[in-house]
Amino acid sequence: MKEIQHRSNCPISYSLDYLGDKWVLLILRDLIFTNKSTYGDFIASEEKIATNILADRLKLLEENGFIKSTVSAEKKNKFIYNLTEKGIDLIPVIMELMVWGSKYNPPGANNLIQELNKDKEGTIQNYKNRARTRMKTTPE
Amino acid sequence: MKEIQHRSNCPISYSLDYLGDKWVLLILRDLIFTNKSTYGDFIASEEKIATNILADRLKLLEENGFIKSTVSAEKKNKFIYNLTEKGIDLIPVIMELMVWGSKYNPPGANNLIQELNKDKEGTIQNYKNRARTRMKTTPE
DNA sequence: TAAATTTGCTTGTTATTTGCAAGTAAACAA
């Protein structure tokens, strides 16, 4: 894995050096909003990520401390990926992508948007706590 | 310009079909946080976008309604790009990218982060209003 | 216990995109 070269010392540019890629953010989405946590789970997602790209992005995310993998308790050839605190801190970014997407892609409205409109901070906190719980409990 | 194909009906995936690209978001950053508004301004940014990529992304952003170009009042061979309401609605996304980047890229801390910590909603509203004012006033 | 399956990749090939350098064209300034 080649090291990421930062193009400037702008914090937005810094973030984009990791996150300016659709696939990275779709993997994070799956980790935040669904119960998906394995290679096979991510491959099964609707957007059909290629196998080599998924392997590459999981490696990048783990090497840069966004996620952490552990061997599954029940199957030794299965890896469980979970968000680290660094990854959990991206939840607000992804929430805002969802808010924007729901506004401009009409069929995408849902309960979560209503919850965010009522109490954005609280909703984000709930998802952060959910991710922390997942990280701590022994995986399936 | 080829039409963007949406890979699913997930609102996050929908957003990423436009925004899952570093350069698009760096152009938006310049429009939100700086007084940059022309091709030459964006070319001069620290991250050194290639000329063909900039032309391509400006076209994509305009064709998809994120920005609007007008001919400069003073020079007819100069175009001024401004955010539309659709683009202004991305300010929260970019603010969160900045918050995350500032947290994990230590030298990036600044006044804006403090302002956001004190009053996120108000700060975002200020930048939205600033963008609307720029859109309405006759450009340089 | 041997064969088939699951799981998580890697490899090879082709297509697309990027990055870089150079060129173009309209507007404007000297």
Next chain:
DNA sequence: TTGTTTACTTGCAAATAACAAGCAAATTTA
């Protein structure tokens, strides 16, 4: 009228992505 500014376009090599196939360890099934 010559040079400069501004905003691109074009051509090409290199990097990246998409697709298909293959592989190997662990596990299940016969």
